[in-house]
Amino acid sequence: MLKIAVLISGAGSNLQAIMDAVARGEIDGRIAGVLSNRADAYGLERAKAQGIATAVITHGDFAERAAFDQALIRQIDAWDVDVVVLAGFMRILTAAFVGHYEGRLLNIHPSLLPRYKGLHTHRRALEAGDLEHGCSVHYVTAELDGGPVIAQATIPVLPHDTEASLAARVHESEHRLYPQVLAWLADGSLQYDAGRPRFRGQPLATPLQLPPSR
Ligand code: NHR
Numbered sequence: 553m554l555k556i557a558v559l560i561s562g563a564g565s566n567l568q569a570i571m572d573a574v575a576r577g578e579i580d581g582r583i584a585g586v587l588s589n590r591a592d593a594y595g596l597e598r599a600k601a602q603g604i605a606t607a608v609i610t611h612g613d614f615a616e617r618a619a620f621d622q623a624l625i626r627q628i629d630a631w632d633v634d635v636v637v638l639a640g641f642m643r644i645l646t647a648a649f650v651g652h653y654e655g656r657l658l659n660i661h662p663s664l665l666p667r668y669k670g671l672h673t674h675r676r677a678l679e680a681g682d683l684e685h686g687c688s689v690h691y692v693t694a695e696l697d698g699g700p701v702i703a704q705a706t707i708p709v710l711p712h713d714t715e716a717s718l719a720a721r722v723h724e725s726e727h728r729l730y731p732q733v734l735a736w737l738a739d740g741s742l743q744y745d746a747g748r749p750r751f752r753g754q755p756l757a758t759p760l761q762l763p764p765s766r
């Protein structure tokens with residue numbers, strides 16, 4: 553079964569969605585540890601409530617990003633995981649970290665990549681007048697939010713949406729998308745081959761699309 557490390561910085565609602573999917577038997581895997589760069593991340597409580605190992609490595613304790621990332625690697629490698637899942641993890645990772653986990657490092661990003669890399673994605677989608685928005689799960693490379701996209705979930709932008717209402721619906725879509733991608737990884741449907749995702753043996757030309765919830 554797939555051994556998973558989850559990296560968080562905050563609420564951990566994606567972590568919760570993944571834990572729930574594991575508990576329901578939808579992912580043939582287990583979460584070996586949850587790591588946060590913030591001691592007050594609520595996701596740590598969610599993990600402890602399930603008896604999952606947690607670790608806090610505070611980025612401010614390190615003078616250099618490289619040293620912080622080496623500390624992350626030491627902890628994650630001690631858990632001996634198959635995949636490292638960024639779930640609302642808010643620190644940009646060095647090329648050395650990304651290279652160490654090449655092909656085993658995933659992120660969920662709250663936009664339809666390649667649109668809106670970086671931060672404040674909901675505000676930017678509203679300001680652009682987009683009619684559709686959503687989330688993407690991608691393999692992480694050294695290029696921020698630029699690694700190959702595995703799958704996306706699209707939602708409509710509604711006429712009276714605010715940043716908050718749009719963010720709430722993107723979150724719901726994230727909670728469907730991330731567990732699905734991990735289920736595909738765990739059952740062997742999804743593989744990484746020389747920098748490119750493969751799905752059921754075929755190189756992915758375009759990202760997989762999750763069907764709407766209703
Ligand atoms: N690292 C690499 N190398 N590549 C990616 O694609 C990464 C990554 C680290 C995190 C998540 C990402 C997102 O989904 C992610 C993808 C943080 C920032 C950021 O600007 C940007 C993108 C993402 C995560 N972080 C600030 C920094 O200086 C700090 C912001 C804060 O602490 O609130 O690291 O959006």
Ligand code: GAR
Nearest residue numbers: 562563564565566639640660661662
């Ligand atoms: C999610 O919307 C995720 O896509 C986003 O942070 C939120 C975390 O929520 N990630 C980023 O913005 C990464 N820069 P959660 O802690 O409740 O899972």
